[in-house]
Amino acid sequence: MSGLKVSNLSYNYGAKTALDDVSFELETGTFCALLGPNGAGKSTLFNLLTRLLVAQQGHIEIAGFDIATTPRKALERLGIVFQQTTLDLDLTVRQNLSYFAALHGISGRDARQRIDASLDKLGMRERADEKARTLNGGHKRRAEIARALIHNPMVLLLDEPTVGLDAAARSAITNHVHELTQEGTTILWATHLTDEVQPDDRLVILHQANVLADGIAREISGDLPLKDRILHLTAVPA
Amino acid sequence: MSPYLTSLRAIVTREALRFIHQRERFIAALVRPLIWLLVFAAGFRAALGLSIIPPYQTYITYETYIVPGLCGMILLFNGMQSSLSLVYDREMGSMKLLLTSPLPRWWLLFCKLVGSTSISVLQAYAFLAIAAAFGISMPAVGYITALPALVVAGVMLGALGLLLSSLIKQLENFAGVMNFVIFPMFFLSSALYPLWKMAESSELLFTICALNPFTQAVELIRFALYASFNGSALFWTLAATAAFTTAALWGYNPARTGISRKG
Structure with missing residues (x-):
């Protein structure tokens, strides 16, 4: 296919x-x-x-x-990771991912489970509650990739x-x-x-x-x- | 929850969080009209004689006259501020995140509009509360009947902001909006002086002021603050909202190259 x-x-x-x-x-x-x-x-x-x-x-x-x-x-x-960072720097990683999930109509427990799974996949779970601003470049990218995977594209x-x-x-x-x-x-x-x-x-x-x-x-x-x-x-x- | 409501809640929450994070913006948005109300109006009180015009049933002070116009000013500045943040979002790339969501684009833009209007209306009420604390108050019921008027006016000015954001290519061009949109809209309106005063000076200016949708929005708020209904102001405000919204949707149509042209 x-x-x-x-x-x-x-x-x-x-x-x-x-x-x-x-x-x-x-x-x-x-x-x-x-x-x-x-x-x-x-x-x-x-x-x-x-x-x-x-x-x-x-x-x-x-x-x-x-x-x-x-x-x-x-x-x-489709999952997309843009060239520019598109994280909201004032929000935590989890808040950023929740916002994205909502834009795909995913909320509540389903969203939480998907976000955790996605963060696990990229080894970012322990940074979920850090503000995006405090992450280094590599972790920001990983957070963005995790975000792009929430809806299982x-x-x-x-x-x-x-x-x-x-x-x-x-x-x-x-x-x-x-x-x-x-x-x-x-x-x-x-x-x-x-x-x-x-x-x-x-x-x-x-x-x-x-x-x-x-x-x-x-x-x-x-x-x-x-x-x-x-x-x-x-x-x-x- | 339906995907539509989920996204609406998320977008409005994000707008609210952004607003909370920018405390200076809230203070600036309140200080601006308060300076007009407490300084400008005090100075102009003697210079401008006001006759009794609807919806007022008695002589009013100049401070009382300009309150609806200053509510309009808050909505106008906030509409432009949200337009500025949309252009910023586009430059920073986060607009792409919104526009690549599988929900219809008109819905996403509508959610943005709901978010920015809610914040505008809250600010207008904060201003009305401070004005009342300084003794410039409206009839109690007016504070309730003003709500739909503030919402309609806020949506119209938010839609104008949305339209401008689709047309402005870069953040640097935003100063032009100040000169060519905010100032003419505000000064060529009934916010600071009744239109009959303008007619005494110039018929042309009077006509321009009467056609200005911001005048209609201010009159809608003015009447609503006195629990009166101004049908023609409502009609023209809604007509302008429809026109701005249609143009904004056209501006954000992906078939146009303006949104994401790069490389």
Whole structure:
């Protein structure tokens, strides 16, 4: 079954093309890294996937639901970790998660149980009653990932979730998220850091509004380190 | 509980918590109209002669005249303040969290509106209580009949704030709102002087003031504070609310590129 399907997606900001006929499909339980330099169209793709923008051309299906025709069903199955921190810093971790649960119509004991389970998954339970402001960057991120999992989404989108974190926090978060695929969650992880991509991950490389490569990371990188392969692929001819 | 009520409760609670966390905002919101009431009005008392106009049945002091206008001022500033916090939310990204919820967008925006209006109305009552403590009081029943008027006016100005927040791209542009929305709306209204006074100076200004939805909101509150009903003010306030709300929903339509344009 398809977790996430993007077909012939195009988007322009006036004369500027942000995405041009982008297509890819992720099977359920796939970890896919979306790699691309700044300005490749990653943020636009995320805005379209989360319905903050509406596609001018093409289709998006989340767990089988078209986001244009059945937006609510699609969004119910989607978890999102935005690039910017979106925690309310004056609230505790638990209050932040409760607010999000309520936005998905989850309240009471059900919400509490889900929040605890979600925090456990990310090793954040003991910080539940701390104010978001007091958390370090890595813990803020983990709290946001825990929040995105409360409603048991089938697809989890993460937009450069490790920006500004140290190496240990980055690797911890990358590992946590990889583990989620074992429960059948489909992950789309946008990044421009090649060391976050594991050899067996699915990899989609976005460059200048197009899909430049789509396959298993190990196969795309071939005999070169992935970083060099990407530089080679995205090099502008002199 | 239905998902709609769950989200309504959460959004209103969050607005209330945010308000409690910003104690300076509450104090500023009260100090502003109190300065007008206790300083400006005292100075202007002699300069402005007021004749008997509805809903007043006797001569009134200038302080009494401007109380409804200052209630309107609180609602106006609060509507703009919530608009500012929406723009801030957007810049900080937390607006995305709200807009990607699976509930209909109109409902989410309505919840925001309920939250900001509740806070506005509470502030207006706090102001009325302080004014009464200084001896500027209304008929007792007026404090009850004013509630629906304050709610309707608060919703209208909240909807205007919502509309502005959908149009303003950056926080820095917010100073313009002060100059081009708050001041003209407030001064071109019946908040500080009755419209017949304006008509004596300029017919054009009088017409603009009469068309200003803020004038209608202030008159609605003024009549309600004296347990009177002003049908035309209610009609125009509701019409303006409908227009602002429709435009705000259009502004927040994801098919428009303004909300989340980035990269």
